[in-house]
Amino acid sequence: MKKSVPSLVKDPELIKKRREQMVKGAVRLFIEKGFHRTTTREIAKESGFSIGTLYEYIRSKEDILYLVCDAIYEEVRDRLAYHLDTDNKGIDRLKKAVAAYFQVIHDMQDEVLVMYQEAKSLPKEALSYVLQKEVEMTEMIEQVIRECAKEGVIHVHDAQVKLVAHNILVQGHMWTFRRWQIQKHFSLEDYTNLQIEQLLQGVNHRLM
């Protein structure tokens, strides 16, 4: 499943190090001008080595995009997992999870933005792999919701679980994608609180 990008260089340590440089450089450039407007030479330069060296560690420009997306997902997931790893109980578990997720997205705004904007340019197979990561993310959130439901602190029928998970995920993306609007009106804290309030109580309309 994990499509490992072939390299002409043998030393795994070196591969890791160089690819980290490369991803870091590429992200910076992709954020600035997007994947298509960034040249391989620019990536090499920004990464601190020559174009020849770049191609010792990848086969094509698309490989770089893949490495970038993979790296970003990995980091988002790791950070999220780290924050979810608490012993919160009750409704707090969900609240903290949402807050943690929004915080992670906030901290990695540019990266997340790039990934969601450029992933579509991945070759089919690589795209599938990356989308799979998105599924995993969804499942992590679903898991939290289900646990809260099991504890009885929220009432949510089965179909809703998946939907709510997606909603939360997308509200995270929204924080970056619509930042030019949203971040003008809300601090991250306010945004988080409001979304949680909305999530738990809805718009609280008169009972029908």
Place this chain on the structure above:
Amino acid sequence: MKKSVPSLVKDPELIKKRREQMVKGAVRLFIEKGFHRTTTREIAKESGFSIGTLYEYIRSKEDILYLVCDAIYEEVRDRLAYHLDTDNKGIDRLKKAVAAYFQVIHDMQDEVLVMYQEAKSLPKEALSYVLQKEVEMTEMIEQVIRECAKEGVIHVHDAQVKLVAHNILVQGHMWTFRRWQIQKHFSLEDYTNLQIEQLLQGVNHRLM
């Protein structure tokens, strides 16, 4: 504000006709392979005229993207406005609005997808203009919410209005962006009902 694209041709009728052909052709191609991977030659061919003629009606490839985005927004807004133009009252007004919006998005899935994925490649000024359209859309939704609130059928404090509007908008996008996941699990009708339920009542947790 409206950045009108200059044309070498004078006859406005003709301009309108040719640009419609052009947008139609371009959308088809952008959906298939994205903006960057589509060539101007292909667009000309798909539009039914020559590359020379294409450049009689635009100055640059980016102009086409602008026309495309503009056309899509225009259509989404028009359709939505058409559907909102009812005399629904009470909570129904909001429900119907959301349903109508989702339906419009559903009917124009590919176009919406393309627009949100490629708009980032617009030159700054054009991007601003397009984002302005997004603001207008948000305001249309906000308006509905505010009216419901005024009627007293929902209780929503001021800060929430904007947020909820954004949420609804983004839940529409989600229907296209995450279709590979969401549309596997929900019909449009179910999706709509569930999102409305969620919007109004939240996950309905125990009162604290």
Place this chain on the structure above:
Amino acid sequence: MKKSVPSLVKDPELIKKRREQMVKGAVRLFIEKGFHRTTTREIAKESGFSIGTLYEYIRSKEDILYLVCDAIYEEVRDRLAYHLDTDNKGIDRLKKAVAAYFQVIHDMQDEVLVMYQEAKSLPKEALSYVLQKEVEMTEMIEQVIRECAKEGVIHVHDAQVKLVAHNILVQGHMWTFRRWQIQKHFSLEDYTNLQIEQLLQGVNHRLM
């Protein structure tokens, strides 16, 4: 069978004209430095147009090689056919044919040399097509031999016909391939006469 090279340009007249320029320029360069050491830009320049224009008339560098080989074969064959088209009778028919063939090869030395040295770099399919031309050439010579045999002026059993045709063909190539040796020792006339003598009488060894 005839693999016609696709062109972006429509006008057949123009295609013919530009490709003639191209082939002429390419032959000059291939003679000088070989196919692999000649760049597409050099070919464009030598042909009198830009690299962009070059690629309006071909898809790849290999296409040029194909056009070159095809053009050379075509010319050799046409010239040969022209010379063979006489009403010589008897042994003279064969003698004149060989002389004519050698003359053609002599006149097109560089081209012939290039073709035989570089054809191996053609993509498979194109190579097959070119080799087919070689078969046709052989058959033209075989034809002459067979006619002489039918007239009874030479005695040659069936198996020999093909072999002798090949021999003659190859003796033509030899005049170009080994010119650094052969042309030092023989004039074309001497070479022709000697080869004909050898062809007809062998080394004339004592009967066994």
Place this chain on the structure above:
Amino acid sequence: MKKSVPSLVKDPELIKKRREQMVKGAVRLFIEKGFHRTTTREIAKESGFSIGTLYEYIRSKEDILYLVCDAIYEEVRDRLAYHLDTDNKGIDRLKKAVAAYFQVIHDMQDEVLVMYQEAKSLPKEALSYVLQKEVEMTEMIEQVIRECAKEGVIHVHDAQVKLVAHNILVQGHMWTFRRWQIQKHFSLEDYTNLQIEQLLQGVNHRLM
């Protein structure tokens, strides 16, 4: 005259061994894809050592081609010399020589093919040296012819000697270069016999 390729390594035994590996690997690759399409990296790998090591034993890629051509010539000549070293007398001496030569070429088809196709890519000086080997080969054959003539078993005037030698040589090459045609129609034995027959008697035309 013999252009010895400089090496950074001193030990002559080692040089010999490594170069043998190298030539063997290179020939295999050249046969498969030609000189220009074979990379030095591939040669190193096929030879069983690293690219760094490769360059300890040569200065440039062309050196490899030179070593390859040299090795092939050497082997052809040695094998031929071995076969010529008999005490055949009379016309048999020539017949056996031709047969032996054809057999050697047959046994080394691929190598011979590569050499004649790629030698043109040698730098000038190296090319001269290799061509000199071709001269030597010719002289070996000339020698046999002259001896037969001296014995009186064939009648061949002076100018013919060189020509016949070249013819024989080229008929050997022909066995490999035109194999796609010739080997379809003749076994090596038949080919040999027919060529000898042709060589000795010509097409045996009616006396004029």
Place this chain on the structure above:
DNA sequence: AATGAATGAGGCTTCATTCAT
């Protein structure tokens, strides 16, 4: 107004060669 041939800057990638370890 329409056409499409011409242009050339610039993108991606390869590969012979070097050199520090």
Place this chain on the structure above:
DNA sequence: GATGAATGAAGCCTCATTCAT
């Protein structure tokens, strides 16, 4: 002596744009 990572010149090709007809 052996290794293989690093280099960058240079090659092939694309494509947005122009302009003569």
